[in-house]
Amino acid sequence: MYELISVDDHIIEPPRVWADRLPAKFQEAGPHVIDEGGREWWVYEGNRVDTMGLNAVAGKPQETWNMDPVRYTDMIQGCWDPVQRAKDMALDGVVGSVEAEPRVLPFPECPAAADAVSALVGSEVRSLARVVPDTLTGIASCTHLNDLLRALGGVGGLLSLADGG
Numbered sequence: 001m002y003e004l005i006s007v008d009d010h011i012i013e014p015p016r017v018w019a020d021r022l023p024a025k026f027q028e029a030g031p032h033v034i035d036e037g038g039r040e041w042w043v044y045e046g047n048r049v050d051t052m053g054l055n056a057v058a059g060k061p062q063e064t065w066n067m068d069p070v071r072y073t074d075m076i077q078g079c080w081d082p083v084q085r086a087k088d089m090a091l092d093g094v095v096g097s098v099e100a101e102p103r104v105l106p107f108p109e110c111p112a113a114a115d116a117v118s119a120l121v122g123s124e125v126r127s128l129a130r131v132v133p134d135t136l137t138g139i140a141s142c143t144h145l146n147d148l149l150r151a152l153g154g155v156g157g158l159l160s161l162a163d164g165g
Helices: 082-091 113-118 125-135 143-152 155-162
Strands: 004-006 032-036 039-044 047-049 094-097
Touching (some): 082 094
Parallel strands (some): 004 094
Antiparallel strands (some): 032 039, 039 047
């Protein structure tokens, strides 16, 4: 079985992320969720944002996906709870997750990196720290990508620690 890494993850802020962290004197002005008119809204410093849960479609049939706001109670908990998110990922065989920026490859300064990275497809995650320096060399090198891929090699060890191993 392949070890999968999700490279375009999106997570929704937990509904109490700020309410649980801001000092009491900032609670009213700080970001918080209200329920008004049958919808949930983020409110902060007098602003009301109606994009609650935009695209939180994990666990839903594809034919129901849309851009409409979603209530927290209508999302799977893994959309906003990092502990549950890790459990959901494990069920799907995903061992790691990174938020990818839109211009991951090819960087203009690393034109040969895209072809070199394709040679890594199928590599075991735990082998990346060893395999990447041998694969991304010379003009195929890409320092920031090289560092990211080698760092992913430690994901298995981190998961073992999280499991008490």
